[in-house]
Amino acid sequence: MIGFGENRKTQMAQPQDDTPALISAALEDPAAFGMLYDRYVQHIYRYAYSRVENTRVAEDITSQTFMAAYESLGRYRERGYFSAWLFRIAQSEINNHFRRSRREVGLEATKQLAEVDDALGSVIQDEELGRLRFLIKKLNDDERELIRLRYVAELSFAEMADLLGKREDAVKKSVYRLLERLKGQME
Amino acid sequence: MSDFNPSPEFEEKVRKAVDVPSANPEFVNKLRNELARRPAKMKARFMLKPAWAFAFVIVALTLIASAPAAVNALKKIFGYVPGVGLVESTNGLRILAEPVSVTREGVTLTITNVFVYQDRVELMYKVDGIKESYNVAPDMCGSYHPDNGFWSDGDADLRLPDGTIVRRDYAGEYQFENRYAMKPVYAVQVPADVTELTMVLKCIPFTRLGDVPEDWEVPFKLIAVPAGTVVGEPVIEVTQPVATEEVPASPSTETVTAPKVTMTLERIVPTDANTVLFMHFNVENLDPSLISIMPRTAYVIDSLGQKIPLRGGFVWQPFEHPVGSAFEFVTESKPADGPLTIVVEQTMAYYMPLYTDPPQATSEELSFTFDAGGNPQRGQIWDLNKTFTIAGYDFEIVSAQAVTFSDIETPSYIDGSQGYDYGYQFVVESDPSLGLSVEMDIHADKCWLSDVKIISPTPLLYTQLCRDEYPKGLVTVTIREMSVTLEDDLQVEWKP
Numbered sequence: 152m153i154g155f156g157e158n159r160k161t162q163m164a165q166p167q168d169d170t171p172a173l174i175s176a177a178l179e180d181p182a183a184f185g186m187l188y189d190r191y192v193q194h195i196y197r198y199a200y201s202r203v204e205n206t207r208v209a210e211d212i213t214s215q216t217f218m219a220a221y222e223s224l225g226r227y228r229e230r231g232y233f234s235a236w237l238f239r240i241a242q243s244e245i246n247n248h249f250r251r252s253r254r255e256v257g258l259e260a261t262k263q264l265a266e267v268d269d270a271l272g273s274v275i276q277d278e279e280l281g282r283l284r285f286l287i288k289k290l291n292d293d294e295r296e297l298i299r300l301r302y303v304a305e306l307s308f309a310e311m312a313d314l315l316g317k318r319e320d321a322v323k324k325s326v327y328r329l330l331e332r333l334k335g336q337m338e
Numbered sequence: 339m340s341d342f343n344p345s346p347e348f349e350e351k352v353r354k355a356v357d358v359p360s361a362n363p364e365f366v367n368k369l370r371n372e373l374a375r376r377p378a379k380m381k382a383r384f385m386l387k388p389a390w391a392f393a394f395v396i397v398a399l400t401l402i403a404s405a406p407a408a409v410n411a412l413k414k415i416f417g418y419v420p421g422v423g424l425v426e427s428t429n430g431l432r433i434l435a436e437p438v439s440v441t442r443e444g445v446t447l448t449i450t451n452v453f454v455y456q457d458r459v460e461l462m463y464k465v466d467g468i469k470e471s472y473n474v475a476p477d478m479c480g481s482y483h484p485d486n487g488f489w490s491d492g493d494a495d496l497r498l499p500d501g502t503i504v505r506r507d508y509a510g511e512y513q514f515e516n517r518y519a520m521k522p523v524y525a526v527q528v529p530a531d532v533t534e535l536t537m538v539l540k541c542i543p544f545t546r547l548g549d550v551p552e553d554w555e556v557p558f559k560l561i562a563v564p565a566g567t568v569v570g571e572p573v574i575e576v577t578q579p580v581a582t583e584e585v586p587a588s589p590s591t592e593t594v595t596a597p598k599v600t601m602t603l604e605r606i607v608p609t610d611a612n613t614v615l616f617m618h619f620n621v622e623n624l625d626p627s628l629i630s631i632m633p634r635t636a637y638v639i640d641s642l643g644q645k646i647p648l649r650g651g652f653v654w655q656p657f658e659h660p661v662g663s664a665f666e667f668v669t670e671s672k673p674a675d676g677p678l679t680i681v682v683e684q685t686m687a688y689y690m691p692l693y694t695d696p697p698q699a700t701s702e703e704l705s706f707t708f709d710a711g712g713n714p715q716r717g718q719i720w721d722l723n724k725t726f727t728i729a730g731y732d733f734e735i736v737s738a739q740a741v742t743f744s745d746i747e748t749p750s751y752i753d754g755s756q757g758y759d760y761g762y763q764f765v766v767e768s769d770p771s772l773g774l775s776v777e778m779d780i781h782a783d784k785c786w787l788s789d790v791k792i793i794s795p796t797p798l799l800y801t802q803l804c805r806d807e808y809p810k811g812l813v814t815v816t817i818r819e820m821s822v823t824l825e826d827d828l829q830v831e832w833k834p
Contacts, residue, residue: 298356333352
């Protein structure tokens with residue numbers, strides 16, 4: 152298991168950053184695609200893992216996502232956030248898996264971590280986290296997806312809006328309402 | 339609207355509650371190298387031909403089989419539609435009579451595919467003619483619904499003849515060739531006498547409200563697929579299953595209930611661009627702690643001797659039985675006509691006794707402790723000699739050694755230690771024929787970064803590193819996962 156510490160809390164590229172330049176460079180020189188890959192690979196993997204809960208399958212989905220993105224980059228055309236485009240591909244790959252398996256579970260991967268955390272000795276914190284995990288698991292699929300995109304994939308609200316086809320303020324309100332509800336249930 | 343602003347502390351709790359592992363640097367590096375080796379294909383390619391051009395080729399029932407046996411009429415009947423997958427037409431499938439397009443102000447919405455199964459409707463549409471590339475805007479199509487956060491105006495509804503509106507149950511997958519293409523799925527039983535449905539779409543996702551025509555209504559007609567017909571590309575049913583040799587995990591330990599894996603080729607679909615193979619992995623001698631059998635490397639050898647890698651659509655299957663299931667492999671390029679040899683190398687069997695349902699062991703049974711003392715020093719070694727058995731496979735945790743990140747660092751660690759600098763490396767001995775690997779967790783705060791090395795053929799060195807300092811005093815470690823390598827290749831010969 153590999154942790155990326157505080158790095159994973161850094162939200163991804165914003166439109167005004169150098170992502171468009173990296174995309175342009177990658178279109179001219181495939182080697183430059185590596186910089187885009189480095190920027191997003193952990194976000195995609197973690198999101199995939201949170202959906203499929205299996206290292207091998209998450210790696211497979213991550214591979215397929217970047218292979219597809221690599222081959223389709225010429226069609227990207229700077230429509231919205233690159234991250235949203237990439238996550239759309241990842242969602243497609245994940246959906247293909249679930250379509251074949253005809254089932255889906257959500258955020259169950261946290262179960263393993265819950266059990267690991269149980270041994271950490273911080274009883275109060277464990278109780279809180281355990282309760283929070285339980286409440287999150289009780290959310291419906293769309294609500295859990297909001298949590299995943301925001302707190303596992305670490306997307307900005309603008310990126311989430313692009314990905315979900317929603318207004319940014321609507322997405323933000325949805326997330327905050329969800330957190331308000333969770334916090335209320337925790338108290 | 340809510341004015342609630344979550345505190346950073348609460349957001350951090352949520353983040354921790356849903357935390358998941360990051361990708362292994364070795365995988366990250368390997369994938370980067372694989373991408374770098376791929377030929378440049380990133381220039382814009384011509385558009386794929388519309389799905390309906392081949393999706394609705396109704397092919398007479400001329401299933402070609404490896405054996406010339408006629409297909410029993412009672413068997414399931416499948417066709418293959420690229421981009422869709424297998425389409426089963428066994429039980430009264432209805433499909434789109436013909437693609438339907440509606441054009442308004444230069445924007446054309448086309449329903450390309452519809453499959454009406456007994457329990458659901460799958461619909462596919464695309465949109466052409468949108469000139470502007472929209473970035474995120476506050477007035478983009480899609481709005482929040484208080485009743486359910488994501489019943490969006492951008493989701494296409496289905497209207498039945500009696501006026502019933504059916505909302506999608508599945509958001510649909512993104513079609514690379516058309517940003518606006520969607521594939522909503524509706525869990526609805528459409529009465530058998532219904533021959534016309536209507537797709538209703540308030541606005542087109544990813545467009546700005548007011549810029550593109552809205553309030554779309556697209557009626558379309560259905561036709562029943564006659565019994566004994568195939569939708570899409572013909573699927574070659576391998577009616578005399580071609581199975582592989584069995585793969586013994588390891589004969590070295592009499593107590594081992596070794597999983598025996600056989601691979602069966604069930605269907606094959608030659609397309610213009612590649613060949614799609616549907617395989618089935620059967621596993622015998624299941625141990626209840628076995629969670630997954632996963633092929634790692636697969637390829638075909640065609641009649642010209644070309645070795646063509648297979649990309650796998652692996653079925654998600656952890657935490658449930660039966661282990662072993664259907665896999666869809668696609669060749670990376672089109673093989674030459676003629677026989678194919680399908681090879682799967684390095685099948686892995688994964689065991690997680692603590693995480694099966696019900697668990698097959700307690701945490702105590704898979705844990706060990708050692709006293710690291712109050713001031714562990716780099717290089718210090720503790721003899722452990724703890725023996726464990728999972729699914730009949732024995733292995734021994736021989737020792738622990740205090741190490742730092744620099745002791746395990748390789749070029750593949752592109753992100754460095756990230757603060758995970760201190761930890762313990764465990765020497766694990768096992769029967770070298772097993773290709774056995776284990777993963778463990780140190781019960782201490784902030785222990786995460788892990789590394790596995792095998793000094794061929796044994797021992798295995800498993801390292802877990804922690805932030806800031808070495809865990810001190812009594813250190814408890816739990817074995818999370820064990821895997822064994824099924825060394826023999828799985829191989830299937832197919833002759834058309």
